[in-house]
Amino acid sequence: MARPKIALIGAGQIGGTLAHLAAMKELGDVVLFDIAEGTPEGKALDIAESGPSEGFDASLKGTQDYADIAGADVCIVTAGVPRKPGMSRDDLLGINLKVMKSVGEGIRDHAPNAFVICITNPLDAMVWALQQFSGLPANKVCGMAGVLDSARFRHFLAEEFNVSMKDVTAFVLGGHGDTMVPSVRYSTVAGIPLPDLIEMGWTTQEKMDAIVQRTRDGGAEIVGLLKTGSAFYAPATSAIEMAEAYLKDQKRVLPCAAYCDGDLGVKDMYVGVPTVIGAGGIERIVNITLNKAEQEMFDTSVKAVQGLVEACKGIDPSLA
Numbered sequence: 001m002a003r004p005k006i007a008l009i010g011a012g013q014i015g016g017t018l019a020h021l022a023a024m025k026e027l028g029d030v031v032l033f034d035i036a037e038g039t040p041e042g043k044a045l046d047i048a049e050s051g052p053s054e055g056f057d058a059s060l061k062g063t064q065d066y067a068d069i070a071g072a073d074v075c076i077v078t079a080g081v082p083r084k085p086g087m088s089r090d091d092l093l094g095i096n097l098k099v100m101k102s103v104g105e106g107i108r109d110h111a112p113n114a115f116v117i118c119i120t121n122p123l124d125a126m127v128w129a130l131q132q133f134s135g136l137p138a139n140k141v142c143g144m145a146g147v148l149d150s151a152r153f154r155h156f157l158a159e160e161f162n163v164s165m166k167d168v169t170a171f172v173l174g175g176h177g178d179t180m181v182p183s184v185r186y187s188t189v190a191g192i193p194l195p196d197l198i199e200m201g202w203t204t205q206e207k208m209d210a211i212v213q214r215t216r217d218g219g220a221e222i223v224g225l226l227k228t229g230s231a232f233y234a235p236a237t238s239a240i241e242m243a244e245a246y247l248k249d250q251k252r253v254l255p256c257a258a259y260c261d262g263d264l265g266v267k268d269m270y271v272g273v274p275t276v277i278g279a280g281g282i283e284r285i286v287n288i289t290l291n292k293a294e295q296e297m298f299d300t301s302v303k304a305v306q307g308l309v310e311a312c313k314g315i316d317p318s319l320a
């Protein structure tokens with residue numbers, strides 16, 4: 001059987017890391033697309049030349065031609081611009097919206113059967129626009145953010161409790177912005193909810209509040225340290241987890257930006273919710289119930305995403 005085909009639209013920091021991970025995990029053959037001449041070709045060749053030492057079988061190709069993504073099983077989109085210190089993700093909206101138009105049309109024309117994972121920021125509005133521009137079914141277009149934000153939350157919790165991060169589960173819901181909602185109640189250490197661990201004296205409410213805030217600021221913390229761009233190792237790893245769930249029909253329960261049609265009370269928009277990812281794409285949204293305080297935070301986050309979607313419609317009337 002032929003190997004799956006993975007198209008990476010954008011061959012920058014995340015795109016290159018995605019290509020390396022996909023090859024090392026032998027998820028399939030990789031096509032790296034970018035408008036910057038030489039960048040995708042150079043990264044594809046460099047990674048291919050790591051194959052003999054690493055021992056993976058995967059072909060890698062760099063291109064500026066959308067025809068080369070034809071028949072892709074998965075497309076992961078990182079094309080666009082990252083933020084620099086002092087900027088918010090929302091400041092990228094105007095420039096990255098134009099990129100989503102050309103990428104959406106490229107996928108529509110050459111890889112209409114792909115499972116599409118958008119990473120470009122501001123994430124929830126960009127995945128919405130990408131779905132509109134591509135016209136692909138909503139269950140085949142989703143956004144990566146919740147897996148990354150939850151991984152950050154899990155990392156901070158594992159450090160605080162001095163336990164293996166393998167035993168820490170966490171969910172971050174809502175939009176991938178300052179208003180995201182790390183859910184303390186639905187996060188656990190080996191099944192024990194975090195509020196119980198506070199009661200047991202493993203940590204304090206103050207420390208938990210600080211971890212929640214650090215999770216919300218997780219992207220900005222890295223932007224502040226790197227100064228030239230944003231995080232790329234953990235974002236790429238998170239998207240690969242989602243791609244693998246689709247390619248191997250794993251039915252993973254992962255938080256991601258999915259199209260909600262009444263789910264968690266959200267109508268006709270993309271926002272971060274728990275989903276099941278398998279061979280059918282986004283096969284299901286897990287309609288968890290939120291308590292009053294969680295619902296208020298979630299509503300605030302949804303409203304922020306709604307504002308960005310309205311801004312997209314204002315910039316590009318074809319979206320209205």
Ligand SMILES: NC(=O)C1=CN([C@@H]2O[C@H](COP(=O)(O)OP(=O)(O)OC[C@H]3O[C@@H](n4cnc5c(N)ncnc54)[C@H](O)[C@@H]3O)[C@@H](O)[C@H]2O)C=CC1
Pocket residue numbers: 009010011012013014015033034035036039078079080081082083092096099102103118119120121123144145148176229230231232235
């Ligand atoms: N959703 C999330 O959790 C995260 C999102 N991001 C976002 O991911 C995006 C990519 O980040 P990086 O890879 O670090 O940026 P980067 O600048 O290293 O790479 C972006 C690439 O996109 C290419 N590009 C620009 N316009 C294009 C077009 N029209 N068609 C094809 N390629 C085009 C550029 O030439 C560049 O190589 C940014 O918008 C960033 O904010 C970053 C981290 C996490």
Ligand SMILES: O=C([O-])CC(=O)C(=O)O
Pocket residue numbers: 082083089121148176218219220222223230231235
């Ligand atoms: O913060 C940024 O600009 C990049 C991003 O979305 C993240 O790392 O969470």
